[in-house]
Amino acid sequence: MEPEARKKLEETTRWDPAEAESRIFAGWLDGGYFHPEATGTAEENYSVSIPPPNVTGVLHMGHALNGSMQDALVRMNRMAGRNTLWLLGTDHAGIATQAVVEKGLREEGRDRHEMGRDAFIERVWEWKELYGARIRDQYQRLGASCDYERERFTLDEGYARAVRRVFVSLFEKGYIYRDNYMVNWDPGSRSAISDLEVENREETDTLYSIDYPVEGVDRVLTVATVRPETMLADTAVAVNPADERYADLVGQHCILPLVGRRIPIIADEHVDVEFGTGALKITPGHDVNDFEIGRRHGLEEITVIGEDGRMNAEAGEAYEGLTVAEAQEAVVEALRQEGVLSAEEPYTHSVPFSHRSGERIEPLISLQWFCRMDELAAPAIEAVEQDRVKITPEQWKRVYLDWMNEIRPWCVSRQLWWGHRIPVWYRGDEVYVGESDPEGEGWVQDEDVLDTWFSSAIWPFATLGWPDDTPDLRAFYPTDFLTTAREILFLWVARMIMTGIEFAGDVPFDDVYVHSVIQARDGRRMSKSLGTGIDPLEEIDRHGADALRFGLLAMSSTQDVRYSDAKVQQGRDLANKLWNASRLILLNASDPGERVPPAEPALPEDRWILSRLESTIAEVTELLDRYDFSHAAQALYGFVFADLCDWYLEIVKPRLYDGDQAASTVLLWTLERTLALVHPVMPFVTEEIWSYHPYRDGQLVIHPFPEAIGDRIDPGLEAEFGRAIELTRQLRGWRDQAGVPPRVILSAVPPGDEPVPEFVGRLSRVEQAESGGDPIATVSGFGILASGEIDEEALRERLSQRRTKLEAELAKVAGKLGNAGFVENAPPEVVAEEREREAEIRAELAELG
RNA sequence: GGGCGCGUAGCUCAGCGGUAGAGCGCUCGCUUCACACGCGAGAGGUCGCUGGUUCGAACCCAGCCGCGCCCACCA
Numbered sequence: 001m002e003p004e005a006r007k008k009l010e011e012t013t014r015w016d017p018a019e020a021e022s023r024i025f026a027g028w029l030d031g032g033y034f035h036p037e038a039t040g041t042a043e044e045n046y047s048v049s050i051p052p053p054n055v056t057g058v059l060h061m062g063h064a065l066n067g068s069m070q071d072a073l074v075r076m077n078r079m080a081g082r083n084t085l086w087l088l089g090t091d092h093a094g095i096a097t098q099a100v101v102e103k104g105l106r107e108e109g110r111d112r113h114e115m116g117r118d119a120f121i122e123r124v125w126e127w128k129e130l131y132g133a134r135i136r137d138q139y140q141r142l143g144a145s146c147d148y149e150r151e152r153f154t155l156d157e158g159y160a161r162a163v164r165r166v167f168v169s170l171f172e173k174g175y176i177y178r179d180n181y182m183v184n185w186d187p188g189s190r191s192a193i194s195d196l197e198v199e200n201r202e203e204t205d206t207l208y209s210i211d212y213p214v215e216g217v218d219r220v221l222t223v224a225t226v227r228p229e230t231m232l233a234d235t236a237v238a239v240n241p242a243d244e245r246y247a248d249l250v251g252q253h254c255i256l257p258l259v260g261r262r263i264p265i266i267a268d269e270h271v272d273v274e275f276g277t278g279a280l281k282i283t284p285g286h287d288v289n290d291f292e293i294g295r296r297h298g299l300e301e302i303t304v305i306g307e308d309g310r311m312n313a314e315a316g317e318a319y320e321g322l323t324v325a326e327a328q329e330a331v332v333e334a335l336r337q338e339g340v341l342s343a344e345e346p347y348t349h350s351v352p353f354s355h356r357s358g359e360r361i362e363p364l365i366s367l368q369w370f371c372r373m374d375e376l377a378a379p380a381i382e383a384v385e386q387d388r389v390k391i392t393p394e395q396w397k398r399v400y401l402d403w404m405n406e407i408r409p410w411c412v413s414r415q416l417w418w419g420h421r422i423p424v425w426y427r428g429d430e431v432y433v434g435e436s437d438p439e440g441e442g443w444v445q446d447e448d449v450l451d452t453w454f455s456s457a458i459w460p461f462a463t464l465g466w467p468d469d470t471p472d473l474r475a476f477y478p479t480d481f482l483t484t485a486r487e488i489l490f491l492w493v494a495r496m497i498m499t500g501i502e503f504a505g506d507v508p509f510d511d512v513y514v515h516s517v518i519q520a521r522d523g524r525r526m527s528k529s530l531g532t533g534i535d536p537l538e539e540i541d542r543h544g545a546d547a548l549r550f551g552l553l554a555m556s557s558t559q560d561v562r563y564s565d566a567k568v569q570q571g572r573d574l575a576n577k578l579w580n581a582s583r584l585i586l587l588n589a590s591d592p593g594e595r596v597p598p599a600e601p602a603l604p605e606d607r608w609i610l611s612r613l614e615s616t617i618a619e620v621t622e623l624l625d626r627y628d629f630s631h632a633a634q635a636l637y638g639f640v641f642a643d644l645c646d647w648y649l650e651i652v653k654p655r656l657y658d659g660d661q662a663a664s665t666v667l668l669w670t671l672e673r674t675l676a677l678v679h680p681v682m683p684f685v686t687e688e689i690w691s692y693h694p695y696r697d698g699q700l701v702i703h704p705f706p707e708a709i710g711d712r713i714d715p716g717l718e719a720e721f722g723r724a725i726e727l728t729r730q731l732r733g734w735r736d737q738a739g740v741p742p743r744v745i746l747s748a749v750p751p752g753d754e755p756v757p758e759f760v761g762r763l764s765r766v767e768q769a770e771s772g773g774d775p776i777a778t779v780s781g782f783g784i785l786a787s788g789e790i791d792e793e794a795l796r797e798r799l800s801q802r803r804t805k806l807e808a809e810l811a812k813v814a815g816k817l818g819n820a821g822f823v824e825n826a827p828p829e830v831v832a833e834e835r836e837r838e839a840e841i842r843a844e845l846a847e848l849g
Numbered sequence: 850g851g852g853c854g855c856g857u858a859g860c861u862c863a864g865c866g867g868u869a870g871a872g873c874g875c876u877c878g879c880u881u882c883a884c885a886c887g888c889g890a891g892a893g894g895u896c897g898c899u900g901g902u903u904c905g906a907a908c909c910c911a912g913c914c915g916c917g918c919c920c921a922c923c924a
Contacts, residue, residue: 013884200921207924224924272923280924289922349924363922395853399919402852406920486919521861523917543886554872557862559854560917564861566873573872573886580884587883631863634871649883657882729890736890742879763889765881809868816867821904830867830905837868 001586001692009587009692015579017544021684025140028687033701035149036083038471046077047085047476049460050146051484051492052154054093055131056100059138061518061526061563062485064536065556068549068681069483069515069629071144075680076624077480078145079705085476087463088139088146090132092155094419094452095189095197095356101127101418117417124418128153138537143545143683145701150472152463154455155420162462163455164423164435166503171433175372176412178424182291183411185364187309188357191415192368194451195408196491198361200350207347208332209276211340212237212254215262221246221254222342224276226349227286228335229327231256232315233302234263236282238293241267243278257340258331259316268293288363301365307415309362324362369413369422369448376498377407389497389507392627393558396489396514403490412451419449457495460508467503482509483627485517513627517560518552526563534563546682547571553681554633574637575685578678581645582689585671588656589664595695598665605759606666608721609648611714612639613670617677618708624680636678644674647725651759668695673706680705724757727780731764734779737798739791746789749773751781778847803848810841 001009028034036045048070053063070086078084101124105111112120132153139146152159170176183192208228211220221237237254239246250267263282270293271280284294285303294301304315311319311327318334319327335341352361381404383389384397391397413422425432425443432438437445455462460479464472478500484493493512500508519525520532527533539548550571555564601607616639623632648670655663672695679686679700690700740746747769750756761767766782775783777795784790816822816834823831 014886015884226924270923275923287922287924289924292922347924350921399853403920490920517918547886555862559862562861564873566861569886570872573884576884576886580887582883584883634863638871645883646888650888653883733890736878742881742889813868816905819904822867823904825904826867833867 001694005692006587009583013580013583015544015576015685015688017546017575017684018541020688021141021143021545024684024687025143027699028145028701029148031699031701033078033699034086034145034147036085036147036475038475040083040475042475042477042479044082045084045475046074046082047087047479048074048481049087049463049479050089051482051488052089052091052152052456052459053135054096055090055128055135055153056093056096057131059135059142059536061534061536061552063138064142064548065515065518065552066483066485067139067142067144068552069513069556069627070481071142071549071683072553072624072629072632072680073481075145075683075701076705078701079676079679079703081704083475085150086144086146087150087152087476088136088144088148089152089154089459089463090128090135091452091456092128092153092419094414094416094449095191095193096452097124097127098416098418099189099356112417120417128155141537141540141545143549145683150463154452154459158465159455159462160420161435162458162466163420163450165467166458166499167423167450167454168433168435169503170371173375175375176369177372178367178369180365180367181370181411182288182363183366183368184352184354185307185362185366186354186357186359187307187362188354188359189416190307192366192411192413193354193356193361194411194453196453197355198352199355200352202348203351204346204348205351207343207345208335208341209343210257210281210335211342212257212279212281213340214249214265215253215255217252219249220340221249221265221279222277223279223281224343225281226347227283227328228331229311229319229324230283230286230304231281231331232259232311232319232327233283233285233304234259234261234281235284235294235299235302236264236266236297238266238268238271238280238282239278240271240273241269243271243273245278257338258334264299266293266297266299268296285365286363291363291365303365305362305364307364307366309359368411369424370409371412371454372409373407373498376502377404379501380404380494380497383497383501383507388510389512390510391512391514393514396486396512399486400489400494404494410451412454413446413448414451415447416449419452420455422446422448422450453491453495456492457499458503460496460500461504473504477504477508478506479509481511481513483513483515486514489514511627516557518555519560519562521563521565523562539568543568543572544575544684546575546684549683550574550633550637550681553629554637556630570637571633571682574640575682577640577645578674578682578685579689581640581649582671582675582692584649584656585667586689586692586694589667589694590659590661591694592661592665592668595697596665596669598662598669601662601666603662604717604721604757605648605651606662607712607714608717609643609666609670610712611718612643612648613673614708614710614712615718616643617673617706618710618713620677621708633681636681640674640678644670650763668693675700676703676706679703724760727756728760728764730780731760731766731782734777734784734798735764735766737794738777739794740787740789744787744789746787747773747785748779749775749783749785753781780844780847799848803845806841806845806848810838810845813838813841 074084074086102112184198186193205226207224207226209222209224211222213220223237234256249265252265253262254265256263270289282290282293284291284299284301286305302314304311305324306312309324311322313320319330354361381401384400391400423434424446425438427442461477464477466473496508524532536548547568551568555561555567616635619635620632652663675686675690687700690696746766748766749769769785773785776786777784813834
């Protein structure tokens with residue numbers, strides 16, 4: 001080692017991520033390791049496309065978790081020698097981005113209409129440049145090994161062409177059509193939104209009962225509604241056809257109060273006989289069910305609420321211009337005046353709200369573009385049923401299939417400016433649908449844009465150059481792995497599977513892992529508006545990216561979990577431990593001059609650590625293959641802290657200081673493999689340590705990932721060593737409880753039957769007595785000789801406690817063995833274990849005297 | 850209204866048919882020549898409740914009590 005490097009290693013007693021991380025990351029970028037060539041086949045290559053973050057903001061904890069998982073797998077596969085691509089990009093996020101930019105405008109006292117469409121879009125692009133770059137920087141802070149040279153954006157020119165191709169193709173197939181239909185109108189964004197962007201909340205409203213007089217007779221039909229203002233658009237009253245109470249009225253008419261309109265009384269199965277009076281007012285223009293009923297019966301569709309959320313002229317002079325809430329108040333008052341309001345009671349029900357703007361959804365009939373999904377869904381259902389796309393954890397497969405089997409048409413048009421303009425042009429009655437502008441004069445393009453998810457649905461192949469047959473597409477599609485939050489399983493994952501099969505000829509990925517949601521420390525959602533968010537960048541500043549990555553993986557699970565500072569600290573501790581263990585090894589090991597794997601070692605401790613190392617490699621690899629990140633992280637931690645540092649390094653220290661070549665060889669080898677094994681989870685600290693390793697022949701980021709060497713795994717030896725470790729613990733525990741100060745070395749007569757490893761005595765500070773003596777106590781066969789340092793009082797106390805505990809256990813074991821049912825029915829090895837256990841307890845009790 | 854999941858040590862979570870585990874926190878002791886972001890030793894659980902299956906249940910089954918999420922067009 002260069003003297004300068006040695007000096008730095010000697011002096012740096014703590015891993016300092018702030019100093020090292022950006023330097024290390026720059027080294028990776030310089031090496032070009034994240035930018036694969038488009039060679040080989042998708043089958044042999046490994047690729048992942050990042051779930052593109054919205055350009056609306058900054059990296060949050062969900063991205064950090066998601067990114068840590070992807071990077072762990074990507075790095076592992078890259079190290080394993082596969083041509084690996086992790087494609088980075090961002091999503092234009094139509095509504096969300098437009099909303100934040102509009103908010104900024106409002107603060108300047110401006111609005112988009114005054115600016116005009118082109119100027120507004122230019123303004124959003126400025127925003128995009130700013131935030132897109134920020135997101136890229138933040139992924140780099142996390143250590144994400146994305147291909148930063150292949151970065152894509154869902155509004156790139158090439159991407160836009162792919163979107164148009166998809167739209168036109170679906171149109172030509174007859175899946176996409178334009179229709180006047182009831183949509184979820186979001187008054188906040190002044191746009192239609194899809195069913196998936198609607199969130200239902202429990203609300204307590206007032207349920208009003210209104211008497212509708214029947215024409216020509218002295219009877220009323222009482223209907224119940226939570227939205228009396230919509231009565232202005234009523235065009236029928238419905239009853240259940242089986243409801244005898246009203247059988248004679250079907251076909252008759254009511255007179256709509258306030259309005260005076262004559263509306264038919266119809267019979268429809270949808271009406272619930274049990275609810276209220278069993279009569280239902282029908283408002284086809286403003287209620288989803290009523291709309292369906294209206295279409296079934298050919299009812300008139302009247303619209304009284306406009307897209308601005310205010311009453312229109314159809315509502316009548318008294319109400320025009322009022323907000324819905326004001327209109328409700330006015331209508332109720334008018335009904336009261338007329339004496340037709342027969343009841344008011346509180347009523348709790350679920351009410352739709354816009355996921356984006358938070359405003360209450362106004363169901364409206366509107367001219368929109370829709371996409372029929374059945375044909376696209378069928379092969380996507382089959383793909384998941386057959387596990388060609390394998391969903392983990394498995395319960396989400398069912399959820400996906402249930403949803404897909406009930407799939408409904410998708411409203412794909414949005415009344416926004418920021419997004420992919422719908423590739424449809426109109427000229428009088430003519431309609432042109434095409435990938436590029438129509439020939440001729442006078443064409444006007446549809447004003448609307450496509451739902452953001454329409455473009456993200458084609459992300460895995462559009463980012464690789466589709467519709468062209470590009471080298472990237474051939475080398476990296478289909479991708480291998482997708483990790484996602486469950487909330488976008490339908491919104492995004494399902495749609496990618498559908499478009500992948502339809503347009504790219506294959507499923508977009510083999511595996512989908514649905515990860516947990518990290519909640520705030522108090523169990524609430526992490527959310528900016530609640531102020532419960534924890535900023536991953538701040539955590540990186542505090543503890544380092546390795547610590548955060550480890551922490552997130554360790555706390556992740558198949559269920560939702562609360563953010564755990566302790567796990568991040570555990571990661572920080574692990575980085576530091578690795579750093580310091582490496583210092584010990586690298587500063588003291590004698591360099592064999594060339595990279596040599598240890599020969600079959602003579603000493604059991606050497607064979608033991610090599611066995612533990614290979615066992616850990618096998619275990620971690622298997623866990624990562626199963627996407628069990630949390631247990632993988634714990635296994636790494638356990639190996640480094642317990643096996644390597646607490647035991648092996650302590651055992652081997654004297655040999656290391658003596659320049660023992662065998663010990664050095666084992667240590668350098670073990671360190672090399674450990675660094676490579678840990679690298680996918682904690683890339684920075686491992687890369688840095690590797691730069692000091694004598695075997696270094698390039699950066700760790702492309703160092704071969706260790707494959708477990710089965711021959712070195714020796715379960716028998718591990719068990720035997722486990723006993724020696726346990727023995728050491730017993731002796732330490734005994735002396736602690738006997739009040740023996742740590743400095744004191746006790747004398748003891750070792751058990752005669754089999755040799756005890758040297759380290760047991762050394763690490764427990766118990767030395768073999770020169771000559772026999774009269775032991776005052778026996779600990780696992782060791783006869784401890786008297787010493788003035790033993791606190792007899794404490795010892796007696798300890799003995800009696802131990803005895804009580806053992807006796808209780810003995811009673812339990814004996815009870816089991818005394819049970820004929822157990823001895824006869826339990827597997828023989830279980831019975832044998834219990835017998836052994838009984839013997840052990842009896843032996844220890846005998847030792848205690 | 851359907852569906853899914855969760856209730857295990859003070860906290861956050863593993864374990865999911867054969868002696869209750871981890872990390873943090875807590876107690877005691879250590880400036881032991883890699884690391885105090887450390888080392889050693891401990892204390893601490895009737896595994897939500899009630900039944901059932903089993904030689905044996907935290908783990909399987911049924912019911913109940915709490916909590917969370919997803920889906921759903923009863924005004």
